[in-house]
Amino acid sequence: MTVKLTVSLPDELGDFVKAQGNASRYVADAVRIRQRIDATAAALAAVNVHEVPAEEYARIAASHADLRKRWADPARREYLDGRLRELTRRRPGR
DSSP states (O other): OOOOOOOOOOHHHHHHHHHTSOHHHHHHHHHHHHHHHHHHHHHHHHTTOOOOOHHHHHHHHHHHHHHHHHHHOHHHHHHHHHHHHHHHHHOTTO
16 A cells, blocks of 8 residues: 655755655655664663764664675575575474
8 A cells, every 4th residue: 555645845855855766765765764763762762772872873884784785695695595495494393
C-alpha cells in the first residue's frame, strides 16, 4: 500500500530531492533512516545513554559503510548464501 502526500519544502531541499530522480523513493528512504535514528535514540535512552560522542557516531558510520560495501560484493554474497544453506541443512532436528 502507498499513501499519496503533498509536502512543501524550502526551494533548496525541493531542488535536491527532485535531482535524485525518484523523489518518492528518496523521501521514503530518508523517513526510514529517521525511524532507525529515533529507535536507536530510544534504545540508548532506555539504558540511560543520552549523549554519544561524535567520534563514536563516525566510527559506527564507517563500520556500517564497510558492512554495506561487503554486502554488495557478489562473490561474498554468494559465499554467505552458500554458508547459510549449509548451516541450515546441519541444524539438529531437521
